[in-house]
Amino acid sequence: MTVHVACLCAAWCRTCESYRQVFEAACAELPQDDLRVRWIDIEDESELIGELDIETFPTLLIADAxxxxxxxxxxxxxxxxxxxxxxxxxxxxxxxxAPEYAALAERLRAAG
Structure with a gap:
């Protein structure tokens, strides 16, 4: 079963800037079979985020099918x-x- 791991951040956030390396390194330690890892800039990919209002960075989403x-x-x-x-x-x-997280998970599943 495919599991999606997405970190939601923003380019302007200094915490996110340094956290990206941490996120990528931690995910690289995991078994990669059926794992989809994604770094999502909430402003650059606002259509993917939809109505989800992210107030705290970093925010993590882990979802399966x-x-x-x-x-x-x-x-x-x-x-x-x-x-x-x-x-x-x-x-x-x-x-x-919240339903907005479910909607984001559904869009990630559809994107593969």
Missing amino acids: AQIRFAGPLTPQPETLRRVLRAHLTDATPARV
Whole structure:
């Protein structure tokens, strides 16, 4: 089953600027089979973001074909990201999220 991991950030955000390397390195440590990793600039890809209002950076979305496993902001520490990734890539328990996150997950699934 394909799992999408998306980090939602903004080019103007200094935290995001330094976090991108952390995100890419942490995702590179994961098994790559059926994993789709995406860095999304919320302004450059506003059509993909839709009505989702991101107020805190970075925000992470983890979703598979059936459900969203995690959606929300993270503190920008590498170990926090690794812990969340490990937990939600092995546990397919659905997360309760706003409908806007579900819409974004659906657009990511459609994009492949």
